[in-house]
Structure formats: structure tokens, C-alpha cells
Amino acid sequence: QVQLVQSGSELKKPGASVKVSCKASGDTFSSYAMNWVRQAPGQGLEWMGWINTKTGNPTYGQGFTGRFVFFSDTSVSTAYLQISSLKAEDTAVYYCASRDSETDAFDIWGQGTMVTVSS
Amino acid sequence: QSALTQPASVSGSPGQSISISCTGTSSDVGSYNLVSWYQQHPGKAPKLMIHEGSKRPSGVSNRFSGSKSGKTASLTISGLQAEDEADYYCCSYAGGSSWVFGGGTKLTVL
Numbered sequence: 001q002v003q004l005v006q007s008g009s010e011l012k013k014p015g016a017s018v019k020v021s022c023k024a025s026g027d028t029f030s031s032y033a034m035n036w037v038r039q040a041p042g043q044g045l046e047w048m049g050w051i052n053t054k055t056g057n058p059t060y061g062q063g064f065t066g067r068f069v070f071f072s073d074t075s076v077s078t079a080y081l082q083i084s085s086l087k088a089e090d091t092a093v094y095y096c097a098s099r100d101s102e103t104d105a106f107d108i109w110g111q112g113t114m115v116t117v118s119s
Numbered sequence: 120q121s122a123l124t125q126p127a128s129v130s131g132s133p134g135q136s137i138s139i140s141c142t143g144t145s146s147d148v149g150s151y152n153l154v155s156w157y158q159q160h161p162g163k164a165p166k167l168m169i170h171e172g173s174k175r176p177s178g179v180s181n182r183f184s185g186s187k188s189g190k191t192a193s194l195t196i197s198g199l200q201a202e203d204e205a206d207y208y209c210c211s212y213a214g215g216s217s218w219v220f221g222g223g224t225k226l227t228v229l
Contacts, residue, residue: 035218037165044122044223045157045165045208050216059216062120095164104212105155105170112164 002026004096004110011116017084020113022096029053029077033099035106036070036081040092050099051079086117120213123148123221130227136197139224141209142190147219149190153212156185156194159223160205168207169194196226204228 007021024032035050049060051070058070072079079096094113097106124142131137141154148154154172157165167176169185172192182203184195192211196203209221 037220044206045159045210045220046122047210047218047220061217097165100170103155103170103174104153105167105176106157106165106210107167107170107176109164109166 002098002108004098004108006094006096006110006113009114009116011118012086013119014086014088014117016086016117017082018086018115020081020083020094020096020115022079022081022110024077024079024098029072029074031101032079033101034070034072034079035097035099037095037097037106038092039095039112040089043092045095048081048094053079083115086115088117090115091117120147120217120219123209123211123219125207125209125221125224127222128225128227130229131196131199132229133199133201135199136195137199137226138196139194139207139209139226141192141194141211141221143192143211143219144190147211147213148187148192150214151212152187154185154187154192155210156183156192157208157210158203158205159208165208199228201228 032053036048038046048064051058053072069082096110098108156169159165173185
């Protein structure tokens with residue numbers, strides 16, 4: 001059974017950086033289409049983009065270029081989301097979600113990582 | 120791309136059926152049969168309920184069904200149960216290796 005386990009909650013000051021990890025178990029990590037989804041407090045889901053863990057090629061959604069970086073390390077079956085120059089509006093729960101290659105749906109989700117940006 | 124349009128809330132009594140609409144554009148819902156639906160309970164990660172417009176993953180109750188007509192997809196839940204009370208989100212492929220979610224719908228079981 002494939003599982004995605006994310007790193008724990010983070011509290012950061014404005015201007016700092018944060019790295020969220022998403023470790024996969026139970027399947028071939030190099031074949032994953034790992035997506036990132038943001039959910040601000042009390043708000044809906046927002047697709048941020050994805051990374052092809054086989055090639056390392058990232059695709060960023062609108063509004064998620066520049067300060068947001070996706071990367072992966074197949075040796076430890078882990079995908080990462082790094083956000084730099086944090087702002088208060090980056091406060092949200094960040095989910096990783098694997099997209100199934102046959103259905104193109106997000107069938108497996110991590111538990112979410114809460115990132116709080118506050119001075 | 121803009122978020123898909125969903126009603127903010129719907130409600131129904133136990134045993135009844137409800138439908139949640141998801142309206143997109145000719146660039147997303149209208150062009151691809153790749154609409155999926157997710158259920159999210161408070162404080163939990165989303166769960167896939169429907170993929171490719173109308174297909175249920177293994178383990179999802181057959182009370183959940185999906186359909187699409189033109190630029191609008193719909194999720195129908197029949198025989199409402201208390202445990203169905205949650206937020207529901209649609210999602211569509213939008214071309215160019217991008218996806219877009221709906222704004223979400225809060226389902227209240229009266």
C-alpha cells in the first residue's frame with residue numbers, strides 16, 4: 001500500500017525559507033507524478049504544480065513561480081517543496097498528492113504540513 | 120486559470136439525494152474527460168471519490184456518482200448519510216500539464 005508521509009508543522013518568520021518533505025513508501029518512487037496542493041486557512045484547495053520524479057522536471061501553476069521550487073531525491077523516495085522569502089499569505093496547509101498515470105487523478109495524499117508565517 | 124465554479128453549500132436530509140455542480144470553461148472541463156471529485160472532512164486530507172468524470176475508485180460507495188455535460192460536471196450522492204457531511208472539491212485537467220480545482224462545496228446533512 002503506497003503511503004505519502006509529510007514532514008511536521010513549521011513556524012517561520014517573514015522573509016525566511018521553508019522546506020516541506022513528502023516521503024513515499026510501497027511503490028516505485030521514480031514513476032510518480034508528485035503534485036503539491038495548497039489550502040489556506042478556511043479556504044479551498046489550490047493546485048500548485050507537480051514534479052516528474054523520474055526526470056526531475058517540475059511544472060509550476062499560475063502564481064507559483066519564482067519563490068516556489070519542487071525537487072525530488074529518488075535515493076530516499078522523497079519529494080520536496082521549498083518556499084523562499086516567506087510572506088504571511090503563504091500560511092497554509094501544504095499537501096503532496098500522487099497523480100495516477102492511468103486516471104490522471106490524485107489518488108494518494110500526504111497528511112498535510114501546516115506552514116505558519118508570523119513575526 | 121480561474122478556479123472552477125461550485126456552489127458554496129448544499130444540504131439534504133438523510134436518505135435524500137443531492138447534486139453538486141462544477142462549471143468550468145472550454146479550456147478545462149469542456150475539453151477533457153478528466154474531472155475528479157474529492158471529499159475532505161475537517162482537518163483531514165482530501166480523498167478521491169470519482170475520477171475521469173464518472174468512475175469510482177475501489178472502496179468508494181456506489182452512492183457516489185459523477186457525470187458531465189458540456190462545461191459542467193456533477194457529483195451526485197444518493198441515500199445521504201451523516202458521514203457524507205464534508206467539503207467536496209472538483210478538479211479538472213486544464214491543458215499544458217496543469218490542473219485546476221473548484222472552490223469547494225460544503226455539504227450539510229440535516
